[in-house]
Amino acid sequence: MELSEHEQDVLAELASMGVNSSATALSQLLGANVSLVIPKIEIKRVEHAKDDIGDPEAAVAAVYSQVFGKNSSVLIMFPKKAALSLVALLQKKGKSPPVFSDMDKSAFDEMGNILVAAYLSAIANFLKTRIEQGIPNTAVDMAGSVVDAAIVQIATGTNEVIVTDAQFTVGKKIVGARIYFLFEPEVVDDLLRKAKKL
């Protein structure tokens, strides 16, 4: 599937809407102002999804969820330190824990679930369509391993992925995240068709 420049712009716009909505959800969740900068949105082939990941062994915490009841999914990935500081903010703890306790892990699960849901519902609302979200799952491990596991779940049916870099600023803390939106070609067709009608 070759996407035209216009189609790529539409998908990037949808992704940016999704991330904005996640930022709003995060702000409500933390009861704090959250500002968002999106330095980069890219559409790339799945084989290249790991190319600019930085250190593939870097520790990350990620939430992965399948969507649409089809072969599509969303992965939201934070550096482990950033995830721990979000978890501390969420639990109103002054200091970030050094590692994930069971409690922290379930807080992160919950937060990830809400961020993914916000991401998807913004896109669904804009397109006036329904998007069903699967049960989210978290992993704390090496960045490369988490990303490849998410993309192979979908790479049988697709060749492209939307990669969004986001910087959430909560108080004085800047928390970087990377969001992968993976989809089957039919889902893209559907999104583009609906976007065109609006």
Added chain:
Amino acid sequence: MRRDCMAEIEAKMATFVLARAPDTLLARGIGSCLIVMAYCREKKAGGMLHAMLPEKAGAHDDDAKYVDSGIDALISSLARQGMPLRSIEVKIAGAANMFPGMPLQPRMQIGQRNIESAKKKLSSLGAKLTGEDVGGSKGRTISFSLTTGKVEVQTSI
């Protein structure tokens, strides 16, 4: 040309790389992808495949993206370099299930299917599988020394 200085060469996703001693081949941060390493002890050379998916379906895709066609490509490249299959030992690593809590249909258990595809392909070729560290739910970094043929697997966290 003689090189005394060891290089670490990374096998990127959906590619394979050939090298010889004193180099080391590397695959960092591997989840459900499968790493296939072939070694010719006599020549102290070999290759590493970094495959994503079990079976190649369409003719247009890269061979190295898939376990089955990737193994074929790796083995035949080595043969062209004077390392026939009978001189080769094969090891496999990776193919974890990074999201074990996720209820997945067997068709979507890609890590597991990658392992099965590799074993099927290797046995149909008559290749010697001499070692494996596969499955589980942890990411791996895999290094493969062409000097010794030794494979080291690290997990984190």
